[in-house]
Amino acid sequence: MLRSIAQRVPPPPTEKSFRSPLHHPRVATVIGRWLALAVVICFLTGLFSHLQQATPGWLVIPSRPASLYRVTQGLHVLSGTIAVPLLLAKLWTVYPKLFAKPPWPPSREALATILERLSILVLVSAMALELFTGFLNTVQWYPWPFPFKQTHYALAWIIIGALCVHLAVKLPLILAHWRRTPSDRSQAAGSLPPAITGLTRRGLFRTVAGAATLVGITSVGQSVPALGPVAVLAPRKPNVGPQGLPINRTAKDAGVTGIDADWRFTIKGPQQLSYSLDELRQLPQSRSELPIACVEGWSQGARWEGVRIRDLLRLCGATKDSSVRVVSMEKGGFYATSELPPEFAHDPLTLLALRLNGDELALDHGFPARIIAPNRPGVLQTKWVHRLEVIS
Template sequence: MWPPRLRVGPFRRGAFTSRLRSPRLTSQLGLLLAVAFGVCFLTGLLSHLIQHPPSWFWWPSRPVWLYRVTQGLHVATGLAAVPLLAAKLWSVFPKLFAWPPFRDPVHALERLSVLVLASSALFQLVTGVLNIARWYDPMPFGFIAAHYWTAWLAIGSLLVHIAVKLPIVRRALGATPRPTHGDGLSRRGLLAAVGATAAAVTVATVGQTVRPLRDLSVLAPRRPDTGPQGLPVNTSAAAARIVVPVDFRFLLVGPRARHALSLADLAALPQHTVSLPITCVEGWSADARWTGVRVADLLALLGEPGATVLVESLQADSPYRSSTLAPPHARDPLTLLALRLNGEVLHPDHGYPCRLIAPNRPGVLQTKWVSSMTVVSP
């Protein structure tokens, strides 16, 4: 028991009176949260590997909608986890004030693992929501690295927690539910309310990925049809401090040849129009028609079909000022050095004078304001 002088506020006797809390409810909420976190972690890890590929990683160019689905799942399950985590923390809240804080070293380790799990889960969800809203002022650290490493911390502590609590979960789910009395909400009603809240959050945001739901997605920070030429913009030309030289030349560099092509030279090459979605890591995606020169045709000018290509931008200071185009994308006929968008010359905010567009890649790798392509390996 708590010492008498500390029995105030949440520490007082009888501070928590809800009959809805039970091991069964906590287990049910925990299973739902584990599924949401598991899907969110795996799709987030996939996105990180696509953007920062290790030597063993391979990512295809087809189907063109695959990254759109995986990243949409990542954001949707992350947002749905917010009410699930809130309900799960509520269900175990009284245990945070148990006395003594721990009974033995094993119990102390268990309590520490719960603290790590709760802290890392809250960090992931809060920073994820801030990233979706592109509100970085409250984060005095690099979002990408912090979000990635904390994800491993969260999933590791979640697996440990599941292993420790599995016997309790099995007993709780297998036992006959204890009825609740009174005129208030039942446990089933509470689960239904939490599920409905998660569904409402999903419907109110997933329209930025699932086009038929866009009119219902009132909380989505991006509408796929807004912005210049009907596409959203994350970084404008002004924000990126882009200055296009009057005598702009696109540099095409290979081990045996080098070409400096003006916009007129690029326009004189065979032009192709493709319909491809552009998908942002923040969850929104939008379809568009792109017109330009196939990257495979540009590589043919160098005699290097299907090579690995470094694509560089006029943007000076950005972690995404360049991207690497792997062979599956470099040789795909849908991959373009785009000059036009939806039938119009590229707007500066969409990458004028030319930009990369390739199937099944994150938007941050669809390099804008392209200045050069260099073969880095045949």
């Protein structure tokens, strides 16, 4: 009886048990190209954002184009979002490889297989964690004990390193299936049987591309106003909030309750200057049409009015190569201070803003004064400013 039961138990699956044409290397290569493109765009735009916030001394980031950061960070979040369905599709096409037995005894081929599997383990694990934490960052939820920015940055380099190793190991197979072969054309024409799902390879490609496009269109509206009405997956509506702009950190969260009657704005430079709010309003005012572009991916254009930072620097006798440290009334926090390099401090669009969209700044938007500069992350557009310090 035991022998009959054993005969009825199917043998464990092997790689050859999966005969669907959707698991063909050509399918994995095509979807892998799309995924690699999304990863590279996400990495480069994320690197630009990181360098904006932690600029090394040798690097000069220009202040123009004024909306460059809005575009790059929108692409960063969009490419990361699109990468989710692409990664799932890629894993589905290659999962039969999990049932492949490595060559034995140990040989050069066995070592290559082990290296390939290790690179895939690191790559998939790092990408899954990167995409998961990145999504939670867009909704500003941080249920982990480690710092998000540093961890996100480190994971990006791990992903790129693992991807390079994976591509190097699989390069012969990728090159062999980079272009369509006669058998691929036969499958596209329907002369080969479709998968048990009823999908052909072309049908799978259309499904994956359609899913990625749908996810992108329904999320990119947080940075592309024209698609705002269909942005059902976007965590933010960029035109919803006080004075038509969203709020990431409220005045209450920052410990700012307003200003006293004796509040003064000060500049520490070659000459020490001090102004009341009314005196700031009496200085020559300028207007800048600039977007707020946040690291979470949302952005919204606005009309700002205030005093040019370069005019304030000229009044205190600062040179044109001076940087400026901006100090907020915020109680603690990672961005209670920021630095304006010379390229930003002396740009005519950079303002100590006092008004937003025709009205006095709301408290949550930085009343009595905030920084607005071109091509800068929103976290560096410091709110509740009460002091500038000139750095030679």
